[in-house]
Amino acid sequence: MKTKNLADRVLVVACISAALGLAGCQPEGSAEKAGKKVDSAVESAEKSYDLAASKVDKKAQEAKELLSEEAENVSETINETTDASKEALEKTEKNIEESVTEKTETTGQYIDDTIITAKVKAAILKDPLLSASRIEVTTDKGVVKLSGTVDSEKSISRAMEVAGGQENVKSVQSDLTVNASATSKE
Secondary structure (H helix, E strand, O other): OHHHHHHHHHHHHHHHHHHHHHHHHOOOOHHHHHHHHHHHHHHHHHHHHHHHHHHHHHHHHHHHHHHHHHHHHHHHHHHHHHHHHHHHHHHHHHHHHHHHHHHHHHHHHHHHHHHHHHHHHHHHHHOOOOOOOEEEEEEEOOEEEEEEEEOOHHHHHHHHHHHHOOOOOOEEEEEEEEOHHHHHHO
């Protein structure tokens, strides 16, 4: 763009020089006045051009600075969003991990309780004093609960002893009752 303006200026200067050269050959008068007007117009055009170029440069610099500021703002927003996303992802991963661990522990506990219940029932059925008894066995977190009917107080004690002797039993609770018809037969 500057080379075009330079070429325009050279052309203007050449035209002015030609006009002045021709004016110098003729007697002073209207040509000289015309030359002065041309000189004045050229100076005015140069000033206007310089002023416009200065304004364009200033506007370009302002636009560049504004664009740079906006780029920084966008970059900050992207960084903040990325950090927030990372935090949310980490929190979600932690929640999933805790939930899986909790469910695994709960499932493991259920399996353990089922195994304990099966072992206690098997031991009660094998015991000769308890084989005729009607004992229900439930287990919750290692705590065995016995319910049902037995033929004597001695059978209640024996059932608790057999249940408590099984692996992983934390404690034994008894809701066993003595069958009234069994005690009257004795």
